[in-house]
Every structure is written in structure tokens, then in C-alpha cells.
Amino acid sequence: LNNFVYTLISITDELKSHEENLIILNKLGFKVNGEYKKCSSMEEVIDTCHKFESMRDELEYEIDGAVIKVNSIAQQNILGSIAKSPRWAVAFKFKAKQAFTSVNKIVWQVGRTGAVTPVAELEPVLLAGSTISRATLHNYDEIKRKDIREGDRVVIEKGGDVIPKIVSVVLSERKKKNKPVKQPKLCPVCKSPLFNPPDEVAYYCENTECSAQIKGRIEHFASRTAMDIEGLGEALIDIFVDNGLLITYADIYYLNERREDIIAIERLGKKSVDNLLNAIEESKNKPFDKVLFAIGIRYVGAGVARKLADHFNTIDGLINASEEDLISVPEIGPSIAKSVNQFFINKINIGIIKKLKAAGLKFELNKSDSIQVKENFFTGKTFVLTGRLNNFTREEAGEKIIRLGGKVTTSVSQSTDYLIAGEKSGSKKNKANELGINIMTEGDLVIKLNNTVN
Ligand SMILES: [Zn+2]
Incomplete structure (x- = not known):
């Protein structure tokens, strides 16, 4: 050095x-x-x-x-x-350094989120001090736009960022046998059909068991905003997957049968293994909408999951819903409807849901989970949250307001009743001031929440 x-x-x-x-x-x-x-x-x-x-x-x-x-x-x-x-x-x-090389092959990779992206394998070439043998192509549209084909001679560039890119093709040197690349229809890893959401250039593998995305999906499932399984973080998930203890997130609920194996692999100590198993057991109490969010259907965030849970009440209701049924739910658009439908068409996903059901997770709306609150300060009022909050994230605060019968929107308008302004709230606060909308601090919100005994 x-x-x-x-x-x-x-x-x-x-x-x-x-x-x-x-x-x-x-x-x-x-x-x-x-x-x-x-x-x-x-x-x-x-x-x-x-x-x-x-x-x-x-x-x-x-x-x-x-x-x-x-x-x-x-x-x-x-x-x-x-x-x-x-x-x-x-x-x-300085100007980015460029070099000439040729594309040996275009391969497709599956990321942790299921996005399938093309990568060019290049004839290794020295550029700005390092040997370059791969370049990202971002998506199929980029390949088409630059008309990059296997066998082409290309100009590559390494700019400020580390990942080199293909700038252009030397068309004068193109051979007749270099044919245009096709967008694959199947996942290169698990061979499931790929899904191209409307208005998106990316293609996705929706198979929950696809080995390329297992870790990412399990991380999401166990994360704080989903099933909130304390202790089951990235590092442990890596170990469990690599050792075959987890293949899908459904296997989390069968880890208790492998207690001895876990203690042996991890040298975690019996106490921390038991703590983890307890946290897993406890997560079974999470309400239906959290489970729906955790299973990781594309476009189904926490808010959408709640709306779907409230509308369909049970997982079977949702599984049997047609795209039209889904679109008829307020605030559910065609992209979400298509994505939900696609997820449940996949037999593997249905199998995983069965396994989770058998483990005792909640797949229907519990009467006490649904919003049965007395009229209170929040009832029927529309709130916008902005800036940084200290007691909770904006998402968590919004969730509390919704559970108490309020509505949360993202932009300030005439129909906003209150703007809740955290630290460093900028343009939304200015707009609320202009429109004469009531502004609450985080402190005001906490007091109102505490006063609203449910
Ligand atoms: Zn796949």
C-alpha cells in the first residue's frame, strides 16, 4: 500500500x-x-x-x-x-478511458430481487489499470438501443464508477453471423416463466424457490417491517441457506426440528439458538396483512397488503380473485393486480403457502386485527407525513394513524387535514403553510396517539 x-x-x-x-x-x-x-x-x-x-x-x-x-x-x-x-x-x-474489445457472450443473471439482467462477457482487455472481462448491459432495451450482439467489436469505457460499460458497437466490423440477442422467456437459473410488469423494462423471475433469489426473499420475510424475526439477519440467513437448512422462507418455521444441527453448525450457543427459535415462534402471531407483505409479491408493499387483507379477508379469497376482482379494490391498479395473480398462479408459491399455513401462520383477518375503533381524533381525517421522525419511521406512524381510522396520503393538498412535520421537513411544510393546513409536530402526534385509547 x-x-x-x-x-x-x-x-x-x-x-x-x-x-x-x-x-x-x-x-x-x-x-x-x-x-x-x-x-x-x-x-x-x-x-x-x-x-x-x-x-x-x-x-x-x-x-x-x-x-x-x-x-x-x-x-x-x-x-x-x-x-x-x-x-x-x-x-x-479527465475524459473516461476507452478501449476496444469484443463481446464473447451475453449472459443473463438473476439478482436478489428476481430482476433478470444481461451482462456482456468480453474478451479481456486492459483499461485504466485493470483487466476488464465483463460489462453490465442493464436491460434488454439497452441491448436493442445500442444493437449489441454476441461477436461484435465494441468500445468500452470506464468512467467515474467502477463498472465498465459498452459505449457503442463498431458496426463496420460486424460479421454476418452476429445475430440480434433475444430476451429470454424463462429464468436462466430455475427455468420459470419470466414476468414483465406493464410499463417496466425489467423482466423478473417470480418463483419463490428460485435459488438465485432465496436469500433476498428470506431476508425480506424476516425483516423488521415484515415478520420481524429478531436475530434472523443477513449473516445467519447466508449460513442457513448455504448449509441447506433453509430453501424457502417457509422452512424458517421448521428450523425447530433442526435445533441440534443449528447448534452444531453455528456454534451459536444453545441460548442464542433458543432465542432465535422463540422469536420465530412468536412471529406466528403477526396479523394476516404482515404475512401477506412478507411473502414478497412484487408491488405488494405494507400498505397494499393491508388493503388486500381488509378486502379479501382470507388468503383463499385472494388466491381465487381474478385480475378484475383485484382492480375493483380501491387503490389497486393493473400492475399490482397482474403481479398478485401471477404470484398465485405459480404452484410452487401455493405449496409454500400451504407449508406456512400448516406451521400456524395467520392467513385470515383476525376480527381483533380489523379496524373496530371508536370514533376518535384520527377518524376520517387525512394526514401527510414529512421529515424525519424520532419515535418511529414515517411508515410506522402512518400505520398507527390508519389503524385508528385516519387516512394517510403522500402529497399535501386542499383535502389534507394535518401535516405531521418531522425534522428537516422542507417543501411539504411550505406548501401546507401556503394552503393554510394545520401542522402538527411529532410531539403533538405522540400526545394524540397516547390520548386515543383504543
Ligand atoms: Zn428463477
Whole structure:
């Protein structure tokens, strides 16, 4: 590991200039980059930037630009800083480095969320100090737009970000046998049919058992806003999946049968294993809408899950609902309807739900979970939440309001009754002021919630 030092901060000595700073650092024995130049005009600064750019290939280290600094420390202090960046220094970024190579193959990868994205496997080429053999293609539309084909000669570029991209195809060198790539219809990992939501370019694998997405789906299931299983985080999920203890999230509820195996693998200690198993057991009390959110149907967030639970009451009601039935529910649009339908068409998903049912999770609305509250402050009023809250997230606060019969919307309008403004609330607060809408602080909200005994 090697480095250059650029700044000396001294409490006792008052330094006059950045240049003086570098000279002292050098004298003290620090490694100082000799490739700097004190300029006395803007023209000289520009010339110097271009000179550095032209010598970048001769340097023994990689650079992607030059930094222009105000030399006088006194002037630096006057200029000051905004957030994390000083006003007295600015970066000049060189043009991204490009190279020619060819596309050996276009492969499709499945991400943790099920999104299937194309990646170009390239003939390895040296670019900006590293060997490049892969480039992301983002989605099928990008391949079509740039008309990238297997076998093509292409220009690649590595900009500010680490991941290289294909800039263009050298069409003059295209061979006749290079045929356009097709969007796959099946998941490259599990061979399930892919789903392309309306108005989206991405294709998704919706199979809950797809091995490429197992970990991501289990993480979501166990997360705080879903089943809230304390102790079952990313690290443990990785271990359980890698050791075959979890194949889908339904297996979480059968981990108690594998207690001895878990203690053996993890050396977690009996106590923490038992704590985990207790947390799993406890999560079975989560209401139907949380379970519906946890199973991870695309577009079914916490709010949508609640609406579906309230409308259909049971999982079977939801499974049997047609797309038209779903669209007839207020605030459920065609994308959600299609996605819900698609999820339950998959036999594997139905199998997982059966397994969860057998484990004792709630798949119907409990009478006490449904909103049977007396008329109170929140009843029938519309709220908008903005800014950062300290006692809960905005989502959690919204949930409490809804459970008490209030309505939560995202934008301030004439029909808003109250804006609940946390810290750093900006434009929404201004708009509420303009429209003369009542503004509550987080403290006001907490008091109202506490006073509304349910
Ligand atoms: Zn798959």
C-alpha cells in the first residue's frame, strides 16, 4: 500500500499557503506528489489540466483527474466549505478511458430481487489499470438501443464508477453471423416463466424457490417491517441457506426440528439458538396483512397488503380473485393486480403457502386485527407525513394513524387535514403553510396517539 499526502493540519503554526504546506510535508519525510503546479491565471490552470491529462499514461499510478485548489490558506478560510466539500477546491475529471474489445457472450443473471439482467462477457482487455472481462448491459432495451450482439467489436469505457460499460458497437466490423440477442422467456437459473410488469423494462423471475433469489426473499420475510424475526439477519440467513437448512422462507418455521444441527453448525450457543427459535415462534402471531407483505409479491408493499387483507379477508379469497376482482379494490391498479395473480398462479408459491399455513401462520383477518375503533381524533381525517421522525419511521406512524381510522396520503393538498412535520421537513411544510393546513409536530402526534385509547 502506498500513498501521497496532501494536507498538513497544524494547531501551532500558521501556514500561509497550500504550496508551503506541501513543502513542509516533504521536509517532514511524507511522500508528496511532485506533479503539482502553482498557476497564476485561469488560462494557466486550464493548460495545466490538459498537460496532466496528456501525461496520465506515463505515470506509475492511475489518475482520473486533477484537483484545482486556492493556494492562500486565508482565502481558503474565507471561502469555507459546504456540507463535506470545500469551496476552495474543485476536481477536473479527465475524459473516461476507452478501449476496444469484443463481446464473447451475453449472459443473463438473476439478482436478489428476481430482476433478470444481461451482462456482456468480453474478451479481456486492459483499461485504466485493470483487466476488464465483463460489462453490465442493464436491460434488454439497452441491448436493442445500442444493437449489441454476441461477436461484435465494441468500445468500452470506464468512467467515474467502477463498472465498465459498452459505449457503442463498431458496426463496420460486424460479421454476418452476429445475430440480434433475444430476451429470454424463462429464468436462466430455475427455468420459470419470466414476468414483465406493464410499463417496466425489467423482466423478473417470480418463483419463490428460485435459488438465485432465496436469500433476498428470506431476508425480506424476516425483516423488521415484515415478520420481524429478531436475530434472523443477513449473516445467519447466508449460513442457513448455504448449509441447506433453509430453501424457502417457509422452512424458517421448521428450523425447530433442526435445533441440534443449528447448534452444531453455528456454534451459536444453545441460548442464542433458543432465542432465535422463540422469536420465530412468536412471529406466528403477526396479523394476516404482515404475512401477506412478507411473502414478497412484487408491488405488494405494507400498505397494499393491508388493503388486500381488509378486502379479501382470507388468503383463499385472494388466491381465487381474478385480475378484475383485484382492480375493483380501491387503490389497486393493473400492475399490482397482474403481479398478485401471477404470484398465485405459480404452484410452487401455493405449496409454500400451504407449508406456512400448516406451521400456524395467520392467513385470515383476525376480527381483533380489523379496524373496530371508536370514533376518535384520527377518524376520517387525512394526514401527510414529512421529515424525519424520532419515535418511529414515517411508515410506522402512518400505520398507527390508519389503524385508528385516519387516512394517510403522500402529497399535501386542499383535502389534507394535518401535516405531521418531522425534522428537516422542507417543501411539504411550505406548501401546507401556503394552503393554510394545520401542522402538527411529532410531539403533538405522540400526545394524540397516547390520548386515543383504543
Ligand atoms: Zn428463477
